[in-house]
Amino acid sequence: MSADPVRGRRWADHRRTLEAIAWKYRTCSPWRDLPDELGSFQTAHQRLIRWAVDGTWERILAAVLAAAEGADDIRWTVSVDSTACRARQHAAGARKRGLPGPTEPEDHALGRSRGGLSTKVHFASDGYARPLALRVTAGQAGDAPVFETVMATIRVPRGGPGRPRTRPDVVLADRAYSPRANRSHLRRRGIRAVILQPSDQISRRLRRGRAGGRPPAFNAQAYKQRNAVERCINRLNQWRGLAMRTDKLAIAYQAALHLAAIFVWARR
Structure with a gap:
């Protein structure tokens, strides 16, 4: 007779585990300092990574976005921007091999600039300063190529x-998103662009005279609403573990960003 299949333990309470992960990133405390009433720190950390690898965090965020769209509570005037996050020494030294999945970049979204190690978070927010999309890259990455x-x-x-x-x-x-490729991308998709043009592009067009063509349309009144993405970034930076990265893996840090975004949308 074949042996009975081996069964694992029951899942730890999901709500308590979510509270444990949120506590860690709200306070930027070490995992081992997790209060006893929030359960094992190993469980919380493993759940964070596991759900990042299988896409659970993104599916939860999609579900709360769908609920907001069903209630006609998304303002589709979207603002795009990025913010640089200082990476502490704890974020360095991740293994190059044996990564948890193909979603982890080779550089772990860590870059070196004059300010030291850093990670850049690229945001798209709706008109009510809530995140619709986010991606992490190395800190020295430009904004336009990630648009x-x-x-x-x-x-x-x-x-x-x-x-x-x-x-x-x-x-x-x-101005960072003003390259012609980005404007062409929006034009092909039928999306109206309100992007500030940098002074060097303006002077280059003027020097060419008629060959420079007409300037791209720009609505100064609509552009005032771009502060929505700044307010969105400020909301997420209230989580100390997001304003200062200590995670070695980019997927863990991005999963924490998704969790914070879920909290923002859940409070709507």
């Missing part, structure tokens, strides 16, 4: 039949 990736991350499921909504009405961005 299309951030835009492709916006996927809000609809409550009824139909494909997820991926196209905002308007996209607001500062």
Whole structure:
């Protein structure tokens, strides 16, 4: 006769584990300092990584976004920006081999600049300063090359039949997103762009005279709403473990960002 299948223990309470992960990133405390009433720190850390690898955090965020879309509570004037996060020495030294999955970048989204080790978080927020999409890169990465990736991350499921909504009405961005490729990308998708043009592009166009063409359309009144993404960044930076990175793995840090975004949308 074959032996009975080996069974593992019951899952630890999901609510308590979520509270443990949130406590760690709200306070930026070491995992081992987790209060006893929040359970084992190994359980919380393993759950954070496991759900990051299998995409659970992104699915939860998609579910709360779908609920907001069903209630017509998303303002589709989208603002895009990024913020640099200082990485402490605890974030360095992750193994190059044996990574938990293909979602972990080789550089662990760590870059070195004049300020030392850092990570950059790229955001797209709705008009009410709530995150619709986010991606992490190394700190020295430029904003413009990541623009299309951030835009492709916006996927809000609809409550009824139909494909997820991926196209905002308007996209607001500062000078860093002004390259022609980004404007062309929005034009192909039928999205109105309100992007500030840097002075060097303006002078280059003027020097060419008629060959420089007409300046891109810019609505100064609509651009004032771009502060929504700044307010969104400030909301997430209230979590000390997000304003200062201590995670060795990029997927762990991005999972914590998704958890904070879920909390923001759950309070709507």
